[in-house]
Amino acid sequence: xxxxxxxxxxxxxxxxxxxxxxxxxxxxxxxxxxxxxxxxxxxxxxxxxxxxxxxxxxxxxxxxxxxxxxxxxxxxxxxxxxxxxxxxxxxxxxxxxxxxxxxxxxxxxxxxxxxxxxxxxxxxxxxxxxxxxxxxxxxxxxxxxxxxxxxxxxxxxxxxxxxxxxxxxxxxxxxxxxxxxxxxxxxxxxxxxxxxxxxxxxxxxxxxxxxxxxxxxxxxxxxxxxxxxxxxxxxxxxxxxxxxxxxxxxxxxxxxxxxxxxxxxxxxxxxxxxxxxxxxxxxxxxxxxxxxxxxxxxxxx
Amino acid sequence: xxxxxxxxxxxxxxxxxxxxxxxxxxxxxxxxxxxxxxxxxxxxxxxxxxxxxxxxxxxxxxxxxxxxxxxxxxxxxxxxxxxxxxxxxxxxxxxxxxxxxxxxxxxxxxxxxxxxxxxxxxxxxxxxxxxxxxxxxxxxxxxxxxxxxxxxxxxxxxxxxxxxxxxxxxxxxxxxxxxxxxxxxxxxxxxxxxxxxxxxxxxxxxxxxxxxxxxxxxxxxxxxxxxxxxxxxxxxxxxxxxxxxxxxxxxxxxxxxxxxxxxxxxxxxxxxxxxxxxxxxxxxxx
Numbered sequence: 001x002x003x004x005x006x007x008x009x010x011x012x013x014x015x016x017x018x019x020x021x022x023x024x025x026x027x028x029x030x031x032x033x034x035x036x037x038x039x040x041x042x043x044x045x046x047x048x049x050x051x052x053x054x055x056x057x058x059x060x061x062x063x064x065x066x067x068x069x070x071x072x073x074x075x076x077x078x079x080x081x082x083x084x085x086x087x088x089x090x091x092x093x094x095x096x097x098x099x100x101x102x103x104x105x106x107x108x109x110x111x112x113x114x115x116x117x118x119x120x121x122x123x124x125x126x127x128x129x130x131x132x133x134x135x136x137x138x139x140x141x142x143x144x145x146x147x148x149x150x151x152x153x154x155x156x157x158x159x160x161x162x163x164x165x166x167x168x169x170x171x172x173x174x175x176x177x178x179x180x181x182x183x184x185x186x187x188x189x190x191x192x193x194x195x196x197x198x199x200x201x202x203x204x205x206x207x208x209x210x211x212x213x214x215x216x217x218x219x220x221x222x223x224x225x226x227x228x229x230x231x232x233x234x235x236x237x238x239x240x241x242x243x244x245x246x247x248x249x250x251x252x253x254x255x256x257x258x259x260x261x262x263x264x265x266x267x268x269x270x271x272x273x274x275x276x277x278x279x280x281x282x283x284x285x286x287x288x289x290x291x292x293x294x295x296x297x298x299x300x301x
Numbered sequence: 302x303x304x305x306x307x308x309x310x311x312x313x314x315x316x317x318x319x320x321x322x323x324x325x326x327x328x329x330x331x332x333x334x335x336x337x338x339x340x341x342x343x344x345x346x347x348x349x350x351x352x353x354x355x356x357x358x359x360x361x362x363x364x365x366x367x368x369x370x371x372x373x374x375x376x377x378x379x380x381x382x383x384x385x386x387x388x389x390x391x392x393x394x395x396x397x398x399x400x401x402x403x404x405x406x407x408x409x410x411x412x413x414x415x416x417x418x419x420x421x422x423x424x425x426x427x428x429x430x431x432x433x434x435x436x437x438x439x440x441x442x443x444x445x446x447x448x449x450x451x452x453x454x455x456x457x458x459x460x461x462x463x464x465x466x467x468x469x470x471x472x473x474x475x476x477x478x479x480x481x482x483x484x485x486x487x488x489x490x491x492x493x494x495x496x497x498x499x500x501x502x503x504x505x506x507x508x509x510x511x512x513x514x515x516x517x518x519x520x521x522x523x524x525x526x527x528x529x530x531x532x533x534x535x536x537x538x539x540x541x542x543x544x545x546x547x548x549x550x551x552x553x554x555x556x557x558x559x560x561x562x563x564x565x566x567x568x569x570x571x572x573x574x575x576x577x578x579x580x581x582x583x584x585x586x587x
Contacts, residue, residue, distance in 0.1 A: 017480060024482045028397050031389030035410040035456065038449045042417065042425045049428060103317075103324035111321065120325065123332040125571040130335060131510030133544045134560045138338060140547060168331060175328070199306060201314035229418025231513040232540075236548055255420045255513075262424070262517055277424050281417070288416050292409075 043281075050278030053077070053271035062275065068242040068252075070261060070269040077272045079257070079279065085245040086254045086283070089159060089234070090227040093166035098220055100167075101174030105219075108175070109182035110204045128172035136236030139165045144237055151248060157239030159251045165233050170223035177222055181215020182208060218294050225287045228280070231255035254280045336564060343561025346554045355525050363546070363555050367523045371440060371536035374528055375519065376508050378444035379451065380501060386448070387455025388490075388497060394456075395463040396485055415453040422450050423514040431518060441532040443519030450514060451504040458503065462496020462581070463489065495584070499577045506570040509563065512540040521545055539563060 004013075012019040054062050057077045065078015108117050140157075143164055148156030185208045193203040209216070231253075239250025240260055252260070258273050258280070265273055306314075354364030390407065398404045426446030427438075436442040466489050474484040490497075520535030523542070537545060539559050547556035 021480055021482055025397050028389050028393035029403075031386050032393035032398070032403075032407050034386050035390060035414060035452055036406055038452070039410040039413050041429060042421070042449075045425050045428050046421070099320075100324045100327055103320045104328050107321035107325045111318075112325075120328070122571055122575060123329060125574065126336065126568055127328070127332050129506050129510060129567040129571055131512065131540050131543075131563050131567070133512050133540045133547070134335075134339060134510075134563055137543065137547050137553075137556050137560050138335060141342075141553060142338075171328060171331075199310070199314050201317050202310070205317055225416050229416075229420070231418065231420040232544060236544070255418060258420055258424065259513060259516065262427075274424065277421055281421055284416055284418060284421075285413075288413055291412075291416070 046274070046278045046281050049271070049274040050281075051275070053268060053275040054278075056268065057272065057275075062272075063279075066244060068257070070265070070272065075269065077268075079254070079272075079276055081242050081244045082252055082254045082257045082276065083279065085159065085238075085251040086228055086280075088245045089162050089166060089238075089251075089253060090224055092159070092163035093170055093227045094220065094223060096163065097167035097170045097223060098174055101171050101219070101223070102178060102216065104171075105175045105178035105182060105216075106204055106209065109179050110200075110208065124172045124175055127168075128176075132169065132230060132233040133236070135165050135169055136233040139233065139237035147248075153248045155239060155250060157237055157250050158248050159238065159245055160247050162234040162238040162251070162253070163247075165237055166227045166230060169230060169233060170226045173226055174219045174223045177219035178212070178216045181212040181219070184215070185211045214294055218291060221287055221290050221294065225284060225291075228283055228287070229255060231259050235259055254283075336568070339557065339560045339564045343557035343559070343564070346558040347561060351555070351558055356523050363552065365539070365542060365555070365559060367525045368537050368539050368542040368559075370525065371519075371531060372509065372538040374531045374536075375440050375444050375447065375515075375538055376505055377528075378441060378532060379447040379508055380504060382444065383448040383451050383455055383504065384497075384501065387452050387500065388459050390452070391456045391459035391463055392485060392489075395460055396481070396489065411453040411456050414449065415457075419450065419511060419514040422446050423517045426514060426518040436533075438518065438520040438535045439533050440519050440536050443515045443538075444532070446514050446518045447508050447511060450511070451507055454503050454507065455497075455500040458496050458500030459493065462493035462499075465496075465581075466492045495577055495581045499574060499581070502570055502573050502577065506567065506574075509538075509566055509570075510540060512538075512544055515541050516544075 007013045007019070010019075010022075012022075057065075062077055062079060063083070064080050065076060066080050067076045067078050068081060069076045104120075108120055112120065139161055143161045144156035146156065147153065147158060147161055151160075189207050189211055190203050193207040194200065198206065234253055235256040238253065238256065240252050240256055241250040242252045242257070243249045245251050254276055257276050261269065262273055350362060351364055352369070353366055354362065355367055356363045390411075394404055394407060398407075423446065426442060426449075430436050430442035430445045431438055434442075436445075470488050470492060471484055474488045479487070515538055519538065519541070521537045521541060522535040523537060524534065526534055526536070539562065543556050543559040543563070546552040546559070
């Protein structure tokens, strides 16, 4: 079919304005698909560049090997220390950060006067906006020496320092998402509970919080995603040694393993770093899937 | 309010309230401490020499002018590219899209993008922009990586403000005989300009604070360049410079000075977004 036939068939010949409108429509469609394309490119590149090393090293040895010695004469590529460190570090950050974030969100959503809430929203915004390297810097100069003196360990750059920094860094997203969920609970629920003789505090914790349950879970899962993906701040405070995780040892996370060796890596070592990124990506995808389930679950209710 | 409740209940309520106060106290003290500590350690080291010179091996001095310029270049380049794409995508989703599947795919993609950690953007950016596209380690490659990272932010804020444009505005314009594109250009977009500006401010904040994604795409160099030359050569932004000075060279005074600058920018950006939020609320309230 040639162009002239095509134009006539679509009715563009008699109506050039319609041609223009349809072209613009097409342009916007393409712009919309950029996001989809990016996700596809990221996934494809990670899989293509991450899989070869996993196959060469052997999936079991790669995932469950406990020794990482990428530059040794007999290199070993076991990333179990990184995986466990990422899991422990994230769990620690959640254990410390989520209760603080949760109670702060309940206070801000239900008890705080308007002026306090406005001020706190600004506080949380600033906390969320502080660059991760600044958190790392403050952690390096306060937490690391603090832990060394307080617990009498030779080096303060430990998993504990990383956990504290991560806990602070996930606070803003935990608070913000829980806050939105708590504020969306219908006022009638609370009024019914108050009318039955519950105190206001009982109402907030026994009625409002359960009603906002799925939103609060979403906040926690988002926090997990943040914590597991953070790289620069913990690279500065965690000591960056490929140990099996322990609270007072220097450790290396999945993210920092990639970041710390990338600049001088080559050959199989470089490929293994891409494999680590692929593992990290799979973790993130899992978290995304959980988020989606939570979201649709919340909608059906 | 006089409440006759048992001691156990009262104790429980008191405990829960105490937890709330403690948590809010912790958040407040943390924020105040972060801001004051960084400013206290950093401000004394912000000097004219630091701000307006380049690092010199000969005189053994450090200046961050190249890093400041690199940051400005990368913000401009990233925004110029991400704005049309993000706003366009939002317009497509809100004004054009009729196919439910396409909308879901785009929204799912945007959500996935906003969950991907920056270190992965850094790696893929390095593979795609630096190596595959042949840009090498350069500010432009860094900016393109940031474009993908910030796409969801711009899309979301624009979409939210597009949704607040009353349907009657569009209908009025259509009734006067305007085509779809004309309605969007002359009626819809001007009405939601505040939302787009908010998205830009948020994106600037994220670009300023990004480091992991830039480490392998934009590099560490501290050379003084013009805009065009700067984009095609490697360069450290403020955050990357902070990391290098703190972790690899042990220059904590310089690092804190940069941190203080970044902290001031963070506070300004937050005040601006809060102001824009109030502005939009007032307009929508009318």
